[in-house]
Amino acid sequence: MLIPLVIEMMIVLVIISILLLIAVPNLAKNQSMASEKGCEATKDLIKAQYFAYEIDTGNKPESLSVLEDQKYVDTLKCPDGSTVTLNDLGL
Template identity: 55%
Template sequence: MKKRNEKGFTLIEMVIVLVIISVLLLVAVPSMVKNSSVAESKGCEATVDLVQAQTGAYHIEMGEQVTDLQDLVDEDFVDTLECPDGTPLNLVEGRVGIGDND
């Protein structure tokens, strides 16, 4: 009776692979979560810069300063007046900022 030569992974090899994958996930997941919050804050900064630039474009095209950010939406200069995280933008003394329009 000949013994068959079966090739495959042993239980120990499978456990070692699972441990390695688990360690890699433990290192990668917290890093991704941190990068997500950084990306959100950078996204908000970029949105503020974009809307500020569009206030300049509005002034050039319409010949008057923006007094209300809603004018930019009404005239199709921007699509939204919120950061990607939902924080509203405001206009104070001609500068676009982050926060409520109080």
């Protein structure tokens, strides 16, 4: 009576293990893709604010920190922690 119950539990554990083996690599892949997209979006926002500053003042900002100081952007860092530079923006 106890043996069939143990066999059923082992089958369920095997199925759950297989599902985890399939799901975990996909979650890790999606995490890195989300981080890359977040950084691209941050760079696009900073680039747009760079041009907004230029339109507002008639001058190009000397550095990106000017945009942060003048409250055009909240941060110059990507979600992954890397700092955005003028070279990253192609400016």
